[in-house]
Amino acid sequence: MTDPFAQAIHDCHFDELAGPLLYRNGEETHEAAVAAVYLDEWEPDGEAGDWFESWLDGPLLDMGAGGGRHALYFQEQFETVAIDNSEPLVAVMRDRGVADARLGDMFALRESFERDRFRSALAVGTQLSLARSEAGVTEFLADLAYVTTPNATAVLDCFDPEHERTREMLDFYEDATPGRAYRVLQFEYDGTLGEPWLYRLFTPETLRELTVGTDWRVADVRRGSGEWDHNVNIALEKC
Incomplete structure (x- = not known):
C-alpha cells in the first residue's frame, strides 16, 4: 500500500474498510469520516x-477529483x-459512474491535455495547497x-491561514x-503510515498577489x- 488515504477511500466504497483512516501529526491523531467527507453526494x-454554477461551464476539468463527488454532479x-x-x-x-475518470496529475497538466482543451476547471479539496511553494502555484x-x-474560468479553494479554525487544525x-502558513499531515490506514503531505496555505489576498x-x-x-467558515472558494478568470 503506497497511499493509505486513497486505499481507505477505495476500501470504504467497496465495503472492504479494514479500520479507521487517521490524520496523524506525530503521536496525535484524528479519525477521518471517510464516507461523509469523501464519498457523500455533492x-x-x-x-x-448558484455561485459554483455561475463560474463553471463545459468542458470542465475536475482536478484531484478523489471519489468523484463534483464530477458526478457536473457531468449531468x-x-x-x-x-x-x-x-x-x-x-x-x-465504479460510482463518473463517465470520464482518468489517471492524471493536476501539477503536470501539459502531459495529459492539449492546449485550449477546457472551458473551466475545478479543484475543491484544498489541492492547490499541495503546490508546495509560491513558485509551484505560479507554475500550476x-x-x-x-x-x-482564452475565456476560461477556474474555481479553487483553500483554508484561510489567518482564521482561528484553521489555526486549530491538527497539522x-x-x-x-x-498571509501564509503551512500544514504537514500524514495519513495512516490498516497499519500503514503514508509519506507526509506538505500544504502551503495562502490568504485570498496572497493568492491574488500570486x-x-x-x-x-x-x-x-x-x-x-x-x-466550514475557514474554507475559501476562489474564482479565477483569464485576463
Missing part, C-alpha cells in the same frame, strides 16, 4: 450552488473530465492556462511571512459558513 443548493450538465493521480481513486470514480497557473480556453504551522504576471486574475471570493 448537491449544492441556494447561494452556494456538460462534459466533465475528472483526474486524480491515484489508481484506487480512479477505480472508485469509475501557467499549466492551467495552457489547457484552458497547522505558523509561517514568518504574513496571480500577478500570470494569465489569471481573482474575480471573486466566497467564504464558507458554519463549521
